[in-house]
Amino acid sequence: MSWSIGFDDISDLARGAAVLGTGGGGDPYIGALLARQAITEHGPVTAVPLDELDDDALVITVGMLGAPTVMVEKLPTLESIIAPVRAMDAHLGRPATHVACAEIGGVNSTIPIAAAAALGLPLLDADGMGRAFPELQMVLPTLSGISASPLAFADEKGNVGVVQTIDNSWTERIVRVSAVEMGCSVMICGFAMSGAQARESLVRDSLQRSLHLGAGIAQARLDKTDPVTRAVDILAGRELFAGKVVDVERATTTGFARGTATLTGADGARLTLRFQNEHLIASSGGDEVLATTPDLIIVLEHDTGEPVTTEGLRYGQRVRVIAAPSDPRWHSAAGLAMVGPGYFGYDVPARRFDGQIFDGQISEVSA
Amino acid sequence: MSWSIGFDDISDLARGAAVLGTGGGGDPYIGALLARQAITEHGPVTAVPLDELDDDALVITVGMLGAPTVMVEKLPTLESIIAPVRAMDAHLGRPATHVACAEIGGVNSTIPIAAAAALGLPLLDADGMGRAFPELQMVLPTLSGISASPLAFADEKGNVGVVQTIDNSWTERIVRVSAVEMGCSVMICGFAMSGAQARESLVRDSLQRSLHLGAGIAQARLDKTDPVTRAVDILAGRELFAGKVVDVERATTTGFARGTATLTGADGARLTLRFQNEHLIASSGGDEVLATTPDLIIVLEHDTGEPVTTEGLRYGQRVRVIAAPSDPRWHSAAGLAMVGPGYFGYDVPARRFDGQIFDGQISEVSA
Numbered sequence: 001m002s003w004s005i006g007f008d009d010i011s012d013l014a015r016g017a018a019v020l021g022t023g024g025g026g027d028p029y030i031g032a033l034l035a036r037q038a039i040t041e042h043g044p045v046t047a048v049p050l051d052e053l054d055d056d057a058l059v060i061t062v063g064m065l066g067a068p069t070v071m072v073e074k075l076p077t078l079e080s081i082i083a084p085v086r087a088m089d090a091h092l093g094r095p096a097t098h099v100a101c102a103e104i105g106g107v108n109s110t111i112p113i114a115a116a117a118a119l120g121l122p123l124l125d126a127d128g129m130g131r132a133f134p135e136l137q138m139v140l141p142t143l144s145g146i147s148a149s150p151l152a153f154a155d156e157k158g159n160v161g162v163v164q165t166i167d168n169s170w171t172e173r174i175v176r177v178s179a180v181e182m183g184c185s186v187m188i189c190g191f192a193m194s195g196a197q198a199r200e201s202l203v204r205d206s207l208q209r210s211l212h213l214g215a216g217i218a219q220a221r222l223d224k225t226d227p228v229t230r231a232v233d234i235l236a237g238r239e240l241f242a243g244k245v246v247d248v249e250r251a252t253t254t255g256f257a258r259g260t261a262t263l264t265g266a267d268g269a270r271l272t273l274r275f276q277n278e279h280l281i282a283s284s285g286g287d288e289v290l291a292t293t294p295d296l297i298i299v300l301e302h303d304t305g306e307p308v309t310t311e312g313l314r315y316g317q318r319v320r321v322i323a324a325p326s327d328p329r330w331h332s333a334a335g336l337a338m339v340g341p342g343y344f345g346y347d348v349p350a351r352r353f354d355g356q357i358f359d360g361q362i363s364e365v366s367a
Numbered sequence: 368m369s370w371s372i373g374f375d376d377i378s379d380l381a382r383g384a385a386v387l388g389t390g391g392g393g394d395p396y397i398g399a400l401l402a403r404q405a406i407t408e409h410g411p412v413t414a415v416p417l418d419e420l421d422d423d424a425l426v427i428t429v430g431m432l433g434a435p436t437v438m439v440e441k442l443p444t445l446e447s448i449i450a451p452v453r454a455m456d457a458h459l460g461r462p463a464t465h466v467a468c469a470e471i472g473g474v475n476s477t478i479p480i481a482a483a484a485a486l487g488l489p490l491l492d493a494d495g496m497g498r499a500f501p502e503l504q505m506v507l508p509t510l511s512g513i514s515a516s517p518l519a520f521a522d523e524k525g526n527v528g529v530v531q532t533i534d535n536s537w538t539e540r541i542v543r544v545s546a547v548e549m550g551c552s553v554m555i556c557g558f559a560m561s562g563a564q565a566r567e568s569l570v571r572d573s574l575q576r577s578l579h580l581g582a583g584i585a586q587a588r589l590d591k592t593d594p595v596t597r598a599v600d601i602l603a604g605r606e607l608f609a610g611k612v613v614d615v616e617r618a619t620t621t622g623f624a625r626g627t628a629t630l631t632g633a634d635g636a637r638l639t640l641r642f643q644n645e646h647l648i649a650s651s652g653g654d655e656v657l658a659t660t661p662d663l664i665i666v667l668e669h670d671t672g673e674p675v676t677t678e679g680l681r682y683g684q685r686v687r688v689i690a691a692p693s694d695p696r697w698h699s700a701a702g703l704a705m706v707g708p709g710y711f712g713y714d715v716p717a718r719r720f721d722g723q724i725f726d727g728q729i730s731e732v733s734a
Contacts, residue, residue: 087531091458159537163528164454170526177544 002052005113005123006044009211010035016214017109018307019231020206021132022296024278025106026064027309030075034107038078038114045113046122048098050204053124057195058095060088061102061128062115065136065153065175066185067257067277076156076187081115083154084189091150091162092192100124100198102139102191104206105132105278106309111187123207128191130203130327131296134256134277136175137168138339140329141191144201151175151190155182180255203327217305227305228320231298237324237353240282240290241271242302245317250310261313263321271321273297275310280344282321291323292341294330295353298322323353331358369419372480372490373411376578377402383581384476385674386598387573388499389663391645392473393431394676397442401474405445405481412480413489415465417571420491424562425462427455428469428495429482432503432520432542433552434624434644443523443554448482450521451556458517458529459559467491467565469506469558471573472499472645473676478554490574495558497570497694498663501623501644503542504535505706507696508558511568518542518557522549547622570694584672594672595687598665604691604720607649607657608638609669612684617677628680630688638688640664642677647711649688658690659708661697662720665689690720698725 005013010032018028025031039045053059062085064076089095099116101109104127116123128139136148148168153175154160161178165171171190179186193201213234220230232239243265250259256276263271270285279297282290291297299308302318329335336358337343340350350358372380377399385395392398406412420426429452431443456462466483468476471494483490495506503515515535520542521527528545532538538557546553560568580601587597599606610632617626623643630638637652646664649657658664666675669685680686696702703725704710707717717725 157537158533159530159541160532161528161530161541163526165527166525170524173548174526174528174545177548178541181540181544 001049003047004044005047005207007036007039010039010110010113012214012218013207013211014110014214015217015307016210016212017104018106018309019213019298019300020130020210020296021105021307021309022278022298023275023308023310024132024134025103025108027312028106028307031107031110034076034078035110035113038117042117042120045116047125047207048122049125050199050202053098053195053199055194055196057097057198059098059100059124059193059195059198060085060096060189061100061191062112062189063102063108064111064185065188066179067252067255074156074183074185076111078114078118080154080156081111081187082118083160084152084187085115085119087152087154087160087162088150088189088192091152096121096192098122098124100202101127101206103127103129103132104210108132109207109210124198124202125207126198126202126204127206128202130206132278133339136172139191140203140327141193141201142168142338143329143334144197146191146193146197146201148190150192151188153178153186153188155186176255184252184255221304228300228322231300231305232322235296235322235324237296237322239320239322241265241321243269243271243319245313245315245319248313248315257311259310263319273299273321274346276344277310279310281341281346281348282323289348289351290355291353292348292351293344294326294335294339294350296324296326298324325353368416370414371411372414372574374403374406377406377477377480379581379585380574380578381477381581382584382674383577383579384471385473385676386580386665386667387497387577387663388472388674389645389665390642390675390677391499391501392470392475392676394679395473395674398474398477401443401445402477402480405484409484409487412483414492414574415489416492417566417569420465420562420565422561422563424464424565426465426467426491426560426562426565427452427463427556428467428558429479429556430469430475431478431552432555433546434619434622441523441550441552443478445481445485447521447523448478448554449485450527451519451554452482452486454519454521454527454529455517455556455559458519463488463559465489465491467569468494468573470494470496470499471577475499476574476577491565491569492574493565493569493571494573495569497573499645500706503539506558507570507694508560508568509535509705510696510701511564513558513560513564513568515557517559518555520545520553520555522553543622551619551622588671595667595689598667598672599689602663602689602691604663604689606687606689608632608688610636610638610686612680612682612686615680615682624678626677630686640666640688641713643711644677646677648708648713648715649690656715656718657722658720659715659718660711661693661702661706661717663691663693665691692720
């Protein structure tokens with residue numbers, strides 16, 4: 001059944017999406033501001049479950065592409081969020097009927113809410129990953145053979161582009177270098193697909209899940225129970241580590257926020273996190289890999305359970321690190337080839353949230 | 368009066384255009400191959416003088432953007448030349464009526480011939496510079512306020528993009544980084560303008576001039592007279608230097624072929640040429656600047672008068688360097704700000720082909 005996303009839902013939804021964003025997707029506070037502003041100006045947004053989508057609907061994804069480190073200083077405007085949608089409408093020759101999130105992670109969950117409000121369109125209760133990943137082609141629709149292009153991109157200055165590429169990796173390559181030149185972040189609109197394709201390729205109920213997760217963490221705080229344990233329960237994950245951030249190396253290169261964070265625990269144990277916008281690898285002091293992409297590696301504030309983004313990691317922060325399963329379609333051989341540790345240059349086998357090694361054949365099941 | 372560009376015209380036309388290309392614009396041999404292939408397949412091209420153009424014609428420029436050093440190894444296909452035109456037609460919602468050259472220089476004079484042949488469209492006997500310059504916005508239409516965008520670009524793999532930017536420098540910036548990512552050269556189509564705008568902003572009779580120049584050099588060889596003197600006469604320029612290439616430093620960086628060439632004369636005199644795709648500065652051994660952009664600095668083979676491109680400069684080559692006046696609109700304050708030595712990072716005053724310093728007010732005349 002359709003439901004309505006109102007002003008008061010944004011806070012919980014943004015918190016939950018930031019948890020699923022695994023450190024990427026930008027500051028949820030900024031994302032929440034954008035969505036609230038759009039709802040104030042244009043009214044609440046109708047969220048539509050995948051099951052209620054007509055086969056011939058025209059679904060587009062809307063979001064931001066770039067380094068989240070930059071977004072903190074360069075707030076997108078509602079106008080720039082809508083600009084690539086207008087360019088897509090013109091390119092396709094007909095307007096989209098539904099907006100969707102390409103990823104459920106930080107601002108890329110709340111920017112589509114802002115877009116849907118401003119455009120007066122319903123928003124699918126779904127997303128293309130079930131988490132966040134750093135590159136544009138890293139979505140389940142790519143695994144289903146859906147083209148990212150035509151894909152439109154726009155900056156806050158008024159520059160707009162539309163690319164049509166031979167595969168989704170080329171969309172990423174061309175739009176990424178353009179984004180770097182345009183100030184390290186652009187708003188994008190692409191992955192035009194039918195309702196039938198959306199039902200097959202997207203992750204269902206992502207917004208409900210974010211809302212449930214964000215509200216659960218807040219409720220645990222009110223109940224004086226442990227918000228991190230609550231998050232672990234909801235995600236069906238496990239806690240990997242609790243400790244203090246003692247070192248963060250970070251660089252914004254080729255349009256990404258890349259780096260390493262080192263944590264120490266009370267007993268002298270160490271944990272190392274490697275990230276590219278999102279957390280990719282969690283390993284112990286003895287370099288034993290505990291969990292890797294595509295499963296979720298999430299950093300939460302120690303006591304409050306508030307999600308910490310990779311650009312928000314600070315020396316001395318007390319945090320807890322949890323791991324949780326990703327959508328099972330990422331566990332397929334094709335999924336692991338696209339977003340496993342090897343793609344990001346790490347010569348380690350992919351490990352599930354529970355420490356088991358993926359065999360790449362575990363599950364060709366659909367979600 | 369309209370005239371026809373046939374298979375047999377290409378050799379002279381490409382030679383003349385390579386002279387006007389001031390070292391840039393790529394190997395005229397490759398450009399000639401492309402044009403000849405298209406004329407063989409599709410028949411001769413009608414060249415239309417600016418005076419015969421209807422006010423409401425829809426003119427587009429077609430060409431290559433990238434480092435000419437790369438083009439030697441990556442030949443464009445006829446299909447890739449036409450791909451951005453098709454994207455422009457779709458974007459504008461109506462097909463262009465005339466093709467024009469953005470610059471008269473090397474392949475960017477012959478690629479439009481190939482495009483016109485393949486598209487079955489007439490080609491304007493005109494161009495946007497009266498020479499070649501390394502960046503996309505460096506055309507007289509920019510000085511006349513004509514937008515480069517919408518501008519379409521395509522590679523030989525099948526990737527296509529269209530940008531709409533807030534000014535022509537942003538078109539250059541976004542398309543340049545995309546071109547670098549796409550293999551250091553792309554085919555482009557842009558600067559859509561009316562017939563009235565084309566008449567006001569383009570340089571007239573560029574193809575005739577190239578043909579006359581290229582044929583003049585060839586005829587001088589047949590007549591056993593000096594081809595370089597013939598070229599100097601046709602261009603109303605002067606010979607700066609004769610000597611041997613003793614050093615060439617060259618790098619392909621940020622999508623351009625940049626470098627310095629040093630020449631020594633029989634009497635021990637030296638000449639230094641600084642280039643970015645095109646020759647920008649000619650100075651003597653004592654660092655006295657002899658001539659600069661926007662006037663033309665041209666390198667010809669010592670005896671044959673064949674143009675030498677910047678990427679064709681080789682140790683031991685015997686060459687002669689000539690300078691010639693550019694279109695007087697480049698001598699305006701706005702023209703010098705756009706393409707004078709200062710724009711390219713050289714802290715020297717702009718010098719005319721005859722060594723005089725431009726005062727930036729010399730001539731606001733129209734060509």
